[in-house]
Amino acid sequence: MKVIVLGAGILGVTSAYQLAKSGHEVTVVDRQSGPALETSFANAGEVSFGYCSPWAAPGIPAKAMKWLFMKHAPLILRPKFDVAMLAWMARMLSNCTSERYAINKSRMLRLADYSRIALAELRVETGIAYDERMQGTLQLFRTQQQLDASAKDVKALAADGIPYEVLDRDGCIRVEPALKHVRDKIVGGLLTPKDETGDCFKFTNALAAKAEALGVRFVYGTTIKALDVEAGRVRGINTARDGDPDRERMSADAVVVALGSYSPLLVKPLGIRLPVYPVKGYSLTIPITDASRAPESTVMDETYKIAITRLGDRIRVGGMAEISGYTNDLGLARRSTLEHSVTDLFPGGDVSKASFWSGLRPMTPDGTPVIGPTKVAGLFLNTGHGTLGWTMSTGSARLIGDLVSGRSPEIDAKDLAVGRYG
Numbered sequence: 346m347k348v349i350v351l352g353a354g355i356l357g358v359t360s361a362y363q364l365a366k367s368g369h370e371v372t373v374v375d376r377q378s379g380p381a382l383e384t385s386f387a388n389a390g391e392v393s394f395g396y397c398s399p400w401a402a403p404g405i406p407a408k409a410m411k412w413l414f415m416k417h418a419p420l421i422l423r424p425k426f427d428v429a430m431l432a433w434m435a436r437m438l439s440n441c442t443s444e445r446y447a448i449n450k451s452r453m454l455r456l457a458d459y460s461r462i463a464l465a466e467l468r469v470e471t472g473i474a475y476d477e478r479m480q481g482t483l484q485l486f487r488t489q490q491q492l493d494a495s496a497k498d499v500k501a502l503a504a505d506g507i508p509y510e511v512l513d514r515d516g517c518i519r520v521e522p523a524l525k526h527v528r529d530k531i532v533g534g535l536l537t538p539k540d541e542t543g544d545c546f547k548f549t550n551a552l553a554a555k556a557e558a559l560g561v562r563f564v565y566g567t568t569i570k571a572l573d574v575e576a577g578r579v580r581g582i583n584t585a586r587d588g589d590p591d592r593e594r595m596s597a598d599a600v601v602v603a604l605g606s607y608s609p610l611l612v613k614p615l616g617i618r619l620p621v622y623p624v625k626g627y628s629l630t631i632p633i634t635d636a637s638r639a640p641e642s643t644v645m646d647e648t649y650k651i652a653i654t655r656l657g658d659r660i661r662v663g664g665m666a667e668i669s670g671y672t673n674d675l676g677l678a679r680r681s682t683l684e685h686s687v688t689d690l691f692p693g694g695d696v697s698k699a700s701f702w703s704g705l706r707p708m709t710p711d712g713t714p715v716i717g718p719t720k721v722a723g724l725f726l727n728t729g730h731g732t733l734g735w736t737m738s739t740g741s742a743r744l745i746g747d748l749v750s751g752r753s754p755e756i757d758a759k760d761l762a763v764g765r766y767g
Contacts, residue, residue, distance in 0.1 A: 346598035348749060349374060349582060351569055351611070354385040355545055356727050357603035358553045359738045363746035364601070365559040372562045372595065373553075374569060374584060381549035384605050384704040384734065387628045388545050389663030390654035391643050393736045394461040395507045395537025396482040398498060399449040399712030400666070400731070401440035417682040419650035423669035429609070430670065433622040436710030447501065449711045452760055454505045456714070457733070459756045460740030461539060467739055471555050475548035476657035480642035482540035483512075483520050485531055485690070487648050492533045499535065510536040523638050527690055542643050542654050545735045564595075572600065574615060578722040599723045599749050605707040606671070608728040617719050620766055621729040623671055623705035627679045628663035630656075631687070631699040638693040651686040660694065662687045666706075675703055706731050716744050717762035725749055726763055 346369050350361045353375035364371045377383065412420040424430075440449060467473070486492040495511070502509045510516070517534040518525045553563065566587040573581040573594060581596040602608050606623035613619070633639045633655075643654040651664035662683045667676075684696045709715060709729040714737060716727050727745050730737050744761070747754040 346370070346749070347596065348372070348599045348601065349595060349597040350601045350603060351582070352603035352605065353377065353380045353553065353563065353565070354383060354603065354605060355381060355549050355734050355738045356605070356730065356741060358549050358556060359742035360601050360603055360727055360745045361561045362552055362556040362559070363742040364749060365556055365561045367746050367750045369749070370560070371556075372564060372597075374564045374567050374582065374595070376566065376568050378565050379550070380553040380563070381546045384706060385545045385549050386704060387630060387661070387700075387702040388626070388704065388735055389628060389652040389732070390542050390544060390656050390661040391482060391652050391736065392464065392541035392543055393482055393537070393733065394457045395502060395509060395540050396484055396645060397450070397453050397457045397733060397736065399440065399446060399453065400708070401437045401449065401710065401712055402446050403441060403443050403497070405441050406438060417649055417685050419665055421665065421667040421669070421679070423667070425670060427670055429622060430668065433620055433710055434668070436620055440711045445711065446497070449713050450501045451505060452713045453733070454501065454507060455756060456737050456740050456761070458505070458507065459743070460737045463739035463743050464541075471552065473548060473551040473555070475543045475551060477541060477543040478642055478655060479541050481520070481536055481538040482643045482645060483517060484535040484537075484645045484647055485517065486533050486535075487531055489532055491647050495535050502537070508538055510538065512536055521640055521642070521644055523640060523691055526638065526692060530689070540643065542656065544656050569604070569611065572611060572615060572724065574721055579724040599725065601725045601727055601745055601749065603727045605728060605734075606705040608707065608726065612719070612726070615721055617721070617763065618766060619715060619726065619728070619763060620710055621707045621715065624708045624731070625667040625669060625673070625703055626663060626706050626732065627665050627675075627683060627701070627703045628661055629680065629683045629687070629696065629699040629701055631660045631662065631694050631696055633658050633660055634695055635693050638691055640691060644690065646686045646690060649682060649686045651683060653687050653691065660687065660691070671705065673703055673705065675701055679703070707734075713761060714741060715761065715763050716741050717748055717758055719763055
């Protein structure tokens with residue numbers, strides 16, 4: 346078939362690669378000048394197959410109220426009269442129950458573990474290098490209360506057969522030796538040893554080159570104006586090139602929407618209710634000046650919800666959740682929080698040399714991505730992965746490759762489709 350993939354981020358490029366491998370004629374369309382220049386550009390670098398949890402969890406509403414008044418808050422809310430924002434927040438709150446948390450986490454772990462296998466096979470198949478490391482994620486607890494609260498995650502990991510290890514202070518230092526300099530600031534941690542790290546931008550660009558070698562055509566600098574639908578079936582898309590006001594129609598037998606936070610805006614005119622909303626995250630990328638004071642893999646600072654990741658000769662510090670709509674400004678207060686977390690746990694780095702970035706994560710109210718067909722024949726979604734797009738990308742792409750091709754997926758994907766929202 347002739348398939349158009351909308352979006353050249355990590356989800357779009359992995360989807361295009363899998364579809365090309367399935368024998369389809371694939372075109373990728375993106376408004377940017379190349380792959381991975383928006384949310385995939387400078388994310389936290391975590392490939393978190395085990396550290397994989399919904400934001401909607403028991404106790405989060407109470408924690409959120411406390412976070413709003415913290416100096417270095419993991420959650421920033423800029424309220425506005427936005428029906429989509431209010432509806433998304435209401436749905437998220439409805440998922441903050443033990444029952445919903447268990448269901449949603451199980452879905453996420455199923456897809457994440459499938460992606461772990463898919464990424465390993467893709468690495469062997471392509472030989473792609475992207476500053477990858479396979480040394481796990483250490484969720485770091487500064488208080489006994491945080492360590493005790495991790496019991497619910499341990500239970501979910503055990504239920505799904507995901508390897509983990511609960512560590513005391515000395516165990517954390519064994520895994521991340523640089524923490525010996527701040528041992529009195531930590532009480533313990535939760536290690537998920539199968540987790541990985543890597544530069545998502547490097548990976549996406551390398552895979553895009555592999556996809557081109559398979560015949561995938563990339564069309565950059567092109568705005569997607571609308572989906573072309575006739576008699577209940579998608580027929581293609583209407584686009585406009587940079588500097589050219591005239592619309593151009595591109596025909597297709599199937600279209601995959603992988604536009605992250607912008608996906609719901611495109612499908613809304615078709616009556617598809619896609620509860621994906623942008624939640625902005627921030628990152629710093631810092632050159633390593635003293636390797637003995639840098640992390641070996643990823644350390645997740647549970648107090649500030651910030652990930653500190655080793656990417657080759659750099660440290661990527663990423664996190665926070667700012668609910669403020671489709672804005673991508675860089676607030677200096679957010680930079681201060683990132684700097685505080687990394688210098689508090691790994692003192693000695695020169696944050697003055699860091700590059701500062703922000704991106705819009707496409708979040709669903711239940712934390713689970715939306716992958717699969719829609720009520721419009723030939724139209725598929727691969728979006729809503731939130732903070733875990735890099736983690737879930739390869740498995741999600743395999744699902745899309747199977748679903749578009751009419752094959753039965755290797756894992757259950759029915760509860761990932763948009764139909765779960767009614």
